[in-house]
Amino acid sequence: MAPRVLVSDALSETAVQIFRDRGIEVDYMPKLGKDKEELARIIGQYDGLAIRSATKVTAKLLESATNLKVVGRAGIGVDNVDIPAASKKGVIVMNTPFGNSITTAEHAIAMMFAVARQLPEASVSTHSGKWEKSRFMGVELFNKTLGVIGAGNIGGIVCDRALGLHMKVVAYDPFLSEERAAKMGVQKVELDELLARADFITLHVPLTDKTRSILNAETIAKAKPGVRIINCARGGLVDEAALAEALTSGHVAGAAFDVFETEPATDSPLFNLPNVVVTPHLGASTTEAQENVALQVAEQMADYLLTGAVQNALNMPSVTAEEAAVMGPWVRLASHIGTFIGQMTDEPITAINVLYDGSVSGMNLAALNCAAIAGIMKVANPDVNMVSAPVIAKERGIQISTTRQEKSGAFDGYVKVSVVTENRERSIAGTVFSDGKPRFIQIKGINVDAEIGANMLYTTNEDVPGIIGLLGTTLGQHGANIANFTLGRADAGGQAIAIIYLDEPLEPAAIEALRATGKFQQVRPLAFDVA
Numbered sequence: 263m264a265p266r267v268l269v270s271d272a273l274s275e276t277a278v279q280i281f282r283d284r285g286i287e288v289d290y291m292p293k294l295g296k297d298k299e300e301l302a303r304i305i306g307q308y309d310g311l312a313i314r315s316a317t318k319v320t321a322k323l324l325e326s327a328t329n330l331k332v333v334g335r336a337g338i339g340v341d342n343v344d345i346p347a348a349s350k351k352g353v354i355v356m357n358t359p360f361g362n363s364i365t366t367a368e369h370a371i372a373m374m375f376a377v378a379r380q381l382p383e384a385s386v387s388t389h390s391g392k393w394e395k396s397r398f399m400g401v402e403l404f405n406k407t408l409g410v411i412g413a414g415n416i417g418g419i420v421c422d423r424a425l426g427l428h429m430k431v432v433a434y435d436p437f438l439s440e441e442r443a444a445k446m447g448v449q450k451v452e453l454d455e456l457l458a459r460a461d462f463i464t465l466h467v468p469l470t471d472k473t474r475s476i477l478n479a480e481t482i483a484k485a486k487p488g489v490r491i492i493n494c495a496r497g498g499l500v501d502e503a504a505l506a507e508a509l510t511s512g513h514v515a516g517a518a519f520d521v522f523e524t525e526p527a528t529d530s531p532l533f534n535l536p537n538v539v540v541t542p543h544l545g546a547s548t549t550e551a552q553e554n555v556a557l558q559v560a561e562q563m564a565d566y567l568l569t570g571a572v573q574n575a576l577n578m579p580s581v582t583a584e585e586a587a588v589m590g591p592w593v594r595l596a597s598h599i600g601t602f603i604g605q606m607t608d609e610p611i612t613a614i615n616v617l618y619d620g621s622v623s624g625m626n627l628a629a630l631n632c633a634a635i636a637g638i639m640k641v642a643n644p645d646v647n648m649v650s651a652p653v654i655a656k657e658r659g660i661q662i663s664t665t666r667q668e669k670s671g672a673f674d675g676y677v678k679v680s681v682v683t684e685n686r687e688r689s690i691a692g693t694v695f696s697d698g699k700p701r702f703i704q705i706k707g708i709n710v711d712a713e714i715g716a717n718m719l720y721t722t723n724e725d726v727p728g729i730i731g732l733l734g735t736t737l738g739q740h741g742a743n744i745a746n747f748t749l750g751r752a753d754a755g756g757q758a759i760a761i762i763y764l765d766e767p768l769e770p771a772a773i774e775a776l777r778a779t780g781k782f783q784q785v786r787p788l789a790f791d792v793a
Contacts, residue, residue: 265331265567266307270295271314273336277556284564286310302326310334310563313342319355321347332566334559337546338362338645340576346793349577356562356574359645360415360653361555362546367419369545370464370494371427373518376539377490378403378462380516383537401461403427409460411476412495413438413448414643414654417466421448432456435467437642439610440684442659450610457484462492468643469496479504487513494520494545497527506531509538520545576647585626592622592677593633595692595700598714598790599679600637602690602702605788606720607638613661613682614638617691620675623666631664634679676703708750708759715745715763718788723781725751725758732781733760740772 265286269278272292281288289308294301295317305311306328313319314336321344324330333343335357348355376382379400387394408424410417413433421431431448434456443450453476456463463485467473477491478501485491491514493500502523508514509532516537522530525543532538546552565571572578596616616634618627629648636651646654655662669675678691691704702712706722719737723729730749737744746763768787776785 265309267310267312267563267567268294268305268308269312270301270317271312271336273312273314273556273560274553276553277312277336277560280557280560281564284568286564286567298323305330310567312336312559312563315339315342317342319343319348324348324351324353327351327353332356332563334563336361336552336555336559345577349793354566354572354578355576356559356566356572357576357647358555358558358562359574359647361558362551363416363419365548365551366494366545367416367423367466368548369520369541370416370420370466370492371423373492373494373520373539373541374403374408374462374464374490377492377516377518377537380537382539403429403462405430406461407432407459409434409456409463410448411435411453411456411463411465412467413443413446414466415657416495417464418446418657420464420466421446429462432459436608437610437639437658439612439659441612442657445659453481454484457481457489458486460486460489462490464492465495465499467495467499468645469498470642470644472642474498475501477501477505479507482508482514485514488515490514490516490518492518494518497521497523497525503531506535509535574647578648585629589625589629591694591698591700592625592630595694596630596633596677596679597637598700598792599677599690599692599702600634600639601641601790602637602720602788603679603681603688604638604641606688606786607681607683609683609685611638611658611660611681611683613663614655615663615665615680615682617678617680618664618666618675619671619678620667620669620673622675622677623668627664627666630677631662634677635662638679638681673703678704702748702761705750705759705761706757708752708757710748710750710759710761712748712761713746713763714790714792716790716792717764717767718790719760719762719764719768720784720786720788721760721762721776721782722784723758723760724783725753725755726781729758729760729781732779733762733776736775736779737762737764737768737772740769740775742766742768742772 267281267286267288269290278290302323305326310332312334319333324347330353332354338357338359340357343355345355380398384398407430410433413435424431425447432451433448434453438450518539520541562573632648635655636646636648639646639651673693676691676693680689692702694700700714743765745765748761751758
């Protein structure tokens with residue numbers, strides 16, 4: 263029986279025809295995504311669901327999706343899909359991570375021109391019959407300094423276009439290497455230097471705990487007087503109230519925003535301020551981009567339903583069905599090791615080296631590599647998946663190497679991931695026990711046996727008496743319950759580590775209390791996706 267696909271949002275007819283041409287039955291109902299009850303009533307008939315942003319794939323909907331195998335999102339954002347719930351149901355979630363890149367980058371450049379020359383206000387004034395040449399005095403982009411916060415895929419395109427306009431470009435991106443920056447023709451700087459030098463600032467980072475309000479009252483105050491700020495990335499990267507105050511005071515000369523803290527944005531501190539250009543999240547709204555992502559998602563879904571091939575999956579590696587049964591635990595292990603290292607690394611990464619020992623060395627190492635790299639990079643960019651991670655790593659000049667070797671130790675097989683930065687090399691190894699559960703077995707060359715949980719704490723210290731008691735007492739005082747406690751040391755009196763599995767996320771006060779003791783060189787809370 264031919265697979266059946268439901269298209270519940272507006273996709274192009276060309277994309278719909280791709281399904282038909284490949285022998286897949288397709289029902290095109292572009293308004294159905296807004297009707298939750300009707301969608302839930304019929305979703306059980308379909309193997310695939312192709313969507314944009316209107317359809318909400320919730321845990322409740324997935325309960326009715328008894329035959330669903332794949333959800334394809336035409337675009338990058340998957341906020342409207344409950345990925346953990348889909349994973350538990352065995353439903354693959356795909357997106358199209360690069361289809362909107364050029365369009366979004368061009369919108370940022372267009373917004374920069376608009377705010378530099380006050381084009382929207384000038385247009386309204388002229389339409390109303392006024393002729394206010396003297397009112398709309400703009401500035402050139404030529405020879406100005408553009409500060410780019412986030413020099414990844416979209417940010418890199420913005421850098422390239424800005425250089426074509428003969429702007430000077432400085433970039434702040436903790437994961438951008440000096441070598442990659444040189445190839446791009448930009449200068450890598452810290453955030454404070456970017457703020458002090460930039461005439462224009464444009465943001466191109468995902469919204470994470472680290473990037474939320476990256477431009478706030480404090481950082482905006484450090485910016486060059488007369489700066490103009492553009493945000494076509496994510497709402498919440500800029501404190502809108504703080505920016506409004508800076509615009510009112512004149513410290514910031516103008517702003518152009520396509521995204522807002524709350525969307526749809528019916529009100530914002532930025533609305534109705536002079537020389538503020540606002541658009542309703544149009545970054546991906548071009549005919550070319552919409553067509554590209556629609557065609558791409560149709561091809562990806564058809565490939566999976568007909569051949570089992572997986573591309574741009576957010577919750578499954580690119581492996582065959584036969585490999586998945588054997589490799590699943592090892593994929594999770596590689597991802598966990600990468601996530602551990604990613605949370606420990608704050609410097610630009612120059613190389614990632616992965617060693618496969620024993621039984622695991624004969625598996626699909628490309629998929630395992632992708633899982634490890636994605637684990638590392640997902641800490642800084644939640645949009646990264648196992649397909650896009652190697653591409654992003656290559657764009658940033660990160661060298662990837664893989665080594666396989668015959669069984670050399672006590673374990674039938676293990677994976678060891680090493681990350682190289684300009685100042686250090688950090689490595690973590692792990693294995694999968696016979697029960698299928700991944701474990702950390704070596705950290706910084708120190709042997710351990712650590713069960714992996716959602717919430718963990720990692721500490722380093724000198725091997726002296728009293729550390730175990732200090733950890734237990736301090737955590738207990740802050741209501742933290744320990745599920746598993748693992749210790750290791752290089753030698754007596756030398757470097758020692760602890761990795762603690764906790765029932766709940768650790769409160770910031772507990773972390774500060776441990777650091778305040780002066781007994782620990784590092785105190786790091788860690789989080790892992792163990793669903």
